[in-house]
Amino acid sequence: MRVVIAEDHVLLREGLVSLLRDADIEVVAQVEDAEGLLRVLAGHKPDLAIVDVRLPPSFTDEGIRAAIEARRRWPDLGVLVLSQHVEEAYSSELLAGGGGGLGYLLKERIGEVTEFVDAVHRVADGGTALDREVVAQLVRPATDGEPGRLRDLTPRERDVLELMAEGRSNAAIARELVVTPGAVEKHVTSIFGKLDLPASGDDHRRVLAVLAWLQDER
Structure with missing residues (x-):
């Protein structure tokens, strides 16, 4: 499995890379903004993109907008969105597009390593992984x-x-x-x-x- 990560927080990004590599998952690129995400997706054609909802420069909806655009351009791409809190409007828009290979998790779930890695595999394989708080x-x-x-x-x-x-x-x-x-x-x-x-x-x-x-x- 080949993964791209879009996360502006350096420590979290490095932690994700380490966690995934320990699980024998290849991280082919890391970026900190939405523009960089779309660029590396076009170049690397990964199986999965892990994307923070809020990215520079405004830290509002750049990440989720990039995720939606990525799914439009590459329908077979798995997208796993990470958020600090449940963003209902954003989750609704992302889910409205339908299709498989979609996840939306709170960042705190990353600490549940086994479950998080399972979610990564599930989304990359075309399945879904929705945080219990998002579902609620x-x-x-x-x-x-x-x-x-x-x-x-x-x-x-x-x-x-x-x-x-x-x-x-x-x-x-x-x-x-x-x-x-x-x-x-x-x-x-x-x-x-x-x-x-x-x-x-x-x-x-x-x-x-x-x-x-x-x-x-x-």
Whole structure:
């Protein structure tokens, strides 16, 4: 796997490089701004770009804008966005584009090394990796007194939906909720029925379909 990192904080950038190299992941380029990111992506054609939401010069939305543009130019590129806090508007816009190979994690998750490396691999392979706090921001407000089909979900179905959106498989959801895989499958089927979404055997497509629906409803 070949990775490009866009992060202006030197210590964090170097820490990411060290962490990834220890996991036998090749870091082919490091940049500190959005312009540099697009330039090295064009030159190196990596499998994955790890991008800070806020980059110079204004430290507002340069990183996320570059990530969105990168996905437009290179649809097969995996993009893992890192943020200090949940930026709901930014996450909504990034997720609205659909497609696989997408992650959005809080920076504090980097310290959970095994899980972070797993997320890197998952996104590079075309899957999803969404921080539990991002999922909570996207799912919970839509279930609290707002019109729409989410209000028809049971509390357990909402738990399953949130775990689905984190990129969990049915087996992983079953372990987390301490239920049988068969029970999870029934919940998933019920969720898709209530949301008028066709059930799919592809975990990543189902996550993106649910999130796309949530964005349309908000």
